[in-house]
Amino acid sequence: MVSEARKLHIIEEILKLNSESTLATIENFLKKEKKEDRKVTKTKSAFREFSGIWSKEEAAEIENIIEESCETINPDDWK
Structure with a gap:
């Protein structure tokens, strides 16, 4: 309700301009x-369209895949 009162006050002030x-x-x-x-x-x-569409198991699987593939450093890649 406080925000509604603020809105009314602003409208009143605008009407006085x-x-x-x-x-x-x-x-x-x-x-x-x-x-x-x-x-x-x-x-x-x-x-929000995609939020919550994976089960906990699916999310854990994806997280593991990302950890294995993205967080692994191959020393030969720097050569």
Whole structure:
């Protein structure tokens, strides 16, 4: 509820404004924030689509494969 009260207070303050430039600045800020929110939402939803699809066994298997193949240093590779 606190955030709802804050929103109402901001709306009240905006209604009192007489400056076109201040209103334009607020509008531009809100447009920019909407664009940022869309980017974050797309990123989150794309990740959430795959979150939790592996069982614990499958995740452990993948982790082992990564450890064996990616964390092994072959000294001949540096030559």
